[in-house]
Amino acid sequence: MNDLAVEKTQSTPAITADSASGLLKMEGDSYPENSFEFFGPVMEWVREQLSDKACPLHLELRLIYLNTSSVRAMLDIFDMLEAAHGRGVDVAVVWYYDARNQRVADLAEEFKEDCTFAFEITAEEPD
Amino acid sequence: MNQFDLYGLRKHFQNQRILLCFNGPISRSLIEELGNALKKYMEAECLQADAITDVFGIYIEMTQNIRHYAARHDYGEHEAEATVVIGTDERGRYLVEAGNRVERADGERLLARVRDLAGMDAAELKAVYKQQLRAPRDEAGASGSGLGLIDMARRSSAPLEADLRDAGAGGTFFSLRAMV
Numbered sequence: 001m002n003d004l005a006v007e008k009t010q011s012t013p014a015i016t017a018d019s020a021s022g023l024l025k026m027e028g029d030s031y032p033e034n035s036f037e038f039f040g041p042v043m044e045w046v047r048e049q050l051s052d053k054a055c056p057l058h059l060e061l062r063l064i065y066l067n068t069s070s071v072r073a074m075l076d077i078f079d080m081l082e083a084a085h086g087r088g089v090d091v092a093v094v095w096y097y098d099a100r101n102q103r104v105a106d107l108a109e110e111f112k113e114d115c116t117f118a119f120e121i122t123a124e125e126p127d
Numbered sequence: 128m129n130q131f132d133l134y135g136l137r138k139h140f141q142n143q144r145i146l147l148c149f150n151g152p153i154s155r156s157l158i159e160e161l162g163n164a165l166k167k168y169m170e171a172e173c174l175q176a177d178a179i180t181d182v183f184g185i186y187i188e189m190t191q192n193i194r195h196y197a198a199r200h201d202y203g204e205h206e207a208e209a210t211v212v213i214g215t216d217e218r219g220r221y222l223v224e225a226g227n228r229v230e231r232a233d234g235e236r237l238l239a240r241v242r243d244l245a246g247m248d249a250a251e252l253k254a255v256y257k258q259q260l261r262a263p264r265d266e267a268g269a270s271g272s273g274l275g276l277i278d279m280a281r282r283s284s285a286p287l288e289a290d291l292r293d294a295g296a297g298g299t300f301f302s303l304r305a306m307v
Contacts, residue, residue, distance in 0.1 A: 033155050033194060064180070065184055067187050068274040071260065071274075075261075103176075103177045110253075
C-alpha cells in the first residue's frame with residue numbers, strides 16, 4: 001500500500017502516513033478552498049488501512065485552525081474510525097495542542113463527543 | 128497627482144481604525160496572503176492565540192464563502208469581487224466585515240439566517256452547528272454557506288450583523304460583520 005508524505009503549505013497541513021505502523025500524522029493549519037480534493041488521498045489511505053482488521057490506525061494530530069470544510073472532512077475520517085472501532089479494529093487518536101490556544105482543545109473536544117474509541121486531547125507547553 | 132487623495136484615504140483609514148482593507152476580485156492566493164498579513168499583525172500586537180484564531184477563522188469563512196458563492200453562480204470576474212475591511216473599535220475589539228453582490232433572494236435568505244442565529248445562545252449555536260455538520264452535503268451546498276455562518280456566529284463575541292443594499296442594475300450588496 002502507498003504511504004503518504006504531503007508537505008505543509010500556508011493553507012494545508014503536513015501529512016505523513018505509514019501503513020506498516022498504522023501511524024497517520026497531520027500538523028498545521030487547514031483551510032484549503034476545496035477540502036474534499038485535498039483530503040481525498042488521506043481518506044483513501046484511511047479506508048485502505050481500515051479494510052484489514054489486523055491493521056491498527058493511530059492518528060496523531062497537531063492541527064490548529066480548520067475551516068468548516070476541513071472540519072467536514074475530519075468528521076468523515078472520524079466516522080470511518082468509529083465504524084472500524086465497532087468492527088474491533090485498533091484505532092486511537094491523540095490531538096496535541098498549544099496550551100495557549102484553547103480554541104483547538106474546544107474543537108478537538110467537539111469531535112471527541114461523537115467518538116467512542118480512545119481519543120486523547122493533550123496540551124503541550126510552548127518551547 | 129492628487130487624483131486619489133491618498134493622504135485623505137490614509138486619514139480616513141486611521142480615523143476608522145482600519146488595519147486592512149481590500150476591494151476587488153478576490154483570488155485564493157490573495158485570501159491567503161491577506162490572511163497571513165492579518166495573522167502577523169495580530170501576533171505582533173500580542174493578541175491571545177484564541178482571539179487570533181477567531182479573527183482569522185471569521186476572515187477565512189467570510190472570504191471563502193464569497194468565492195464559493197461566485198463560483199456557484201458562475202459569476203464573471205466583476206461579480207466575484209469582494210469588499211473586506213478589518214479594523215478595531217474604540218475598545219480594541221476586532222471587527223471583520225466583508226460584502227459582495229448577491230441575488231436579492233439569496234440576500235434576503237442570508238439576512239433571515241443571520242437574524243435567526245443572533246437569537247441563539249452558545250448552546251443553541253453548538254447544536255445547530257453539529258446538526259448542519261451532519262446534514263447531507265447536497266443540502267448544505269444548496270442552502271449555501273450554512274456551516275460557515277454558524278461557525279462565524281460562534282467565534283464572534285457579539286451577534287453577527289448583516290445588511291442588504293440595492294447595488295443598481297437589479298443587484299444587491301450583502302455585507303456581514305463579526306466582532307472578536
